[in-house]
Amino acid sequence: MKYVVEINGERVNVELDGATAIVNGERLNVDLQSIHGTPVRLVRIGEAMHRVASRRQPHNGRGSYAIDVDGFRYEVLTLDERTRAIRDLSAKSEKDSGPAPLKAPMPGLVVRIAVAVGDTVAAGQALVVVEAMKMENELRAASAGVVTAIRAVQGTAVEKGAVLVELGAAT
Secondary structure (H helix, E strand, O other): OEEEEEEOOEEEEEEEEOOEEEEOOEEEEEEEEEOOOOOEEEEEEOOEEEEEEEEEOHHHOOOEEEEEEOOEEEEEEEEEHHHHHHHHHHHHHOOOOOOOOEEOOOOEEEEEEOOOOOOEEOOOOEEEEEEEOOEEEEEEOOOOEEEEEEOOOOOOEEOOOOEEEEEEOOO
16 A cells, blocks of 8 residues: 655655555565554564554544654654545645634634734644643644734634634735
């Protein structure tokens, strides 16, 4: 099976075939072992052994994971070749209309607002923390921009799809 994996924004091509992985054209011997009763797995790549724990990030979309490797956290998007190609084509056909507003992906309680009107934000920067189902979800900017309005109020409930932060083009 072939995948396109984005690790902290950098794309890597991965093909898995049993105990072999081909990563960006380099063939590697791999092995995966679960540690019973824990979310941790031991991953052997060549002679190196790594402790890995992963969690799905459903609020970031299909194929999105937070992965801890030997104590370092990575944001990973893993899609099969076909899905990645469809997303790339869709992205190319969309007209660039500037920064999109941050909307609540689920109903919840606004716990923290990390920005103020006038702040310049980078893509991926945390804007608002919403608590849903006893979990805090850090909502991030999809693209760089300037905060033009904050519609969320700390301590209040929001519905799915509610606009929390409006962003304008960075000057």
